[in-house]
Amino acid sequence: MTFDPSSTADTPFLFETAVVAGVGLIGGSVALGLRQRLLARRVIGLDASAEVLREALALGVVDEIQAAPGEWLRAADLVVLAAPMRALAPLARDLAPFLNPHALVTDVGSVKGGIATEMERLGVRSFVAGHPMAGSERGGVTHARAALLENAVWVLTPTDHTPLTALSRARTLVEALGGAPVVMPPDAHDALVATVSHLPYLASLALTHMVARDERLSLLAAGGFRDLTRVASGDPRMSRDMVVENKAALREALGRFRRQLERLEEDLEEPEELLAAALEGKRTRDSLPIVKRSLLPQRHDLVVAVPDRPNQLGAVTQTLGAHGVNIKDIEVLAIREDGGAVRLGLESPEDVQRAAGILAAAGFEVRGRS
Template sequence: MSAASPSAPGPLFETAVVAGVGLIGGSVALGLRQRLLARRVIGLDASPEVLREAEALGVVDEVHTRGGEWLRGADLVVLAAPMRALAPLARELAPFLNPSALVTDVGSVKGGIAAEMERLGVRHFVAGHPMAGSERGGVTHARAALLENAVWVLTPTDHTPLTALSKARTLVEQLGAAPVVMPPDAHDALVATISHLPYLASLALTHMVARDERLSLLAAGGFRDLTRVASGDPRMSRDMVVENKGALREALTRFRRQLERLEADLDEPEELLEAAREGKRTRDSLPIVRRSLLPQRHDLVVAVPDRPNQIGAVTQALGAAGVNIKDIEVLAIREDGGAIRLGLETPEDVASAAAILQTAGFEVRGRA
């Protein structure tokens, strides 16, 4: 069938609201728009300046500085405020939420917000934590690609409807991330060890250097790598570890035991050697994500209706115009259609392909 006038497939959500348009919230919004997962993406933020920037960058379609009755039209709400502001934001928005809307968050501690949303009676809430980030914050540095291949933990409670969890999993998968499901307390115990404890350890080491100028003369690359997390935003980092202080205290207790064991091993060289070997095996087995080594991609996302030969119509139209497709990926398949990602060689190819396909009647969106 010809692609002269195909109808675009329906998105997963009609109206999505991202409350808190920073690095992660902005990246979620871009993912929703670029992967055609929401027909309209609204940014909610207390800062008019942030919202102006988000609109100018094409991160959102519409903006609001406060919640209100307009929220009842949203079928997806993503809470993306800083950790300390998450519960107050939930309390502000809860009276205006559509009871059937999927609500999730992106905070790094789950127990508190899960309990708060249950207290507020928000039934279709699924707490989430995308394990992604950047040393550069703010919507200016938001990228849909930030979420791709990231582990995204979902932490339902005993009261979470299975339909809500299923929708949340689909959302995460369609954003290009890998969902992992566990209870909130299990998540908080794990991040206390792998994220919050290293932050406190980094603070302790940097404080030792700060109190002895001689140490700073010798603190080179290895020390900088070990203490990198201490350079994060102090207020946000403080709020993160305080919110998880119960699990973090347990992790600190285990850490002290490990230090005491290693201190004792100083008098047992063979034991210390085995500890070093175990440490090397563990460290060398950790997965490495080298996004910076990947070649820059110039992508175009195309909505395709559920009709025969639609992907063929896309590739034939571009091939006839001499546009070389370097990569192709099916992003979504639904009853009324789906979306495909075309990997192209240059930004100029993206612009040419977009014009060609729009003329043919396809809905397209570029992707950084």
């Protein structure tokens, strides 16, 4: 397919030609962000799957498609590696001979040490490893959306050999896509995600295996258990590859987790110590912003009880929209047979108070929190 740039000839693009290698959920979301925000004059999707490429083109995720790397890559001034973890290094090796030395190259993998080392070995000096802290249990390009990256913490992990100009360009790209760039070394990133992402996945597996081995447990596994084990619903192969790639940092995190469990087991005999642990846990959990991931501007929450009737969530958002209240974030907290609850993230305590009054007048039960 040939892209006609005539309609956007006067637009100041960040990149003339962007290539997204691996057009899945995250890669597709990056491609959509580049197109919708007019950050690239043309966006080319590269993927080994002809079906994925046809779908990406039909959905308007990319402007053009390519099935294999080649000389055409030299025209790209931005290349985003978005393959699954196991395929990331082989993809880098396939692309390296054709990369423009002046192109910004980045990736979206969840483990940084390995790919950073591989790109240095390949001599790709303009590479800046990256990890947008965003995702969904639903994978594939059909679920890609530019909004997935908005307000997401996006970790950039330069090495000692990363040019400052490349890091600056990567930060500009992330901010232009709506993300919040955070810079740290690759090993620091991998240690942190081992605790906050990869360890919870293994814990979810352990808990779900316990339920799978006892039918009676599944009868009692209600909403709280489902919330706690949500990440076990991710793609099994991709999740396996993710944790194996980060196994050294994950083993260290598992050791600390075991010690925490042992301490809590001891506290069963010390009710006051267990209460202190529970209070600390509550303080910590309640202080965690849900989408902001602790590093973005503070939001203020309004919890709304939603009856189990059609279009109730739509009624909440439409009612607030009609009164000019801007919802910055929304999360379904619980669903029951008689209804559920949603958390609305608003910009200020004044917005919470105003929205609460509007929804209460419309017949909704509300509770604000900051």
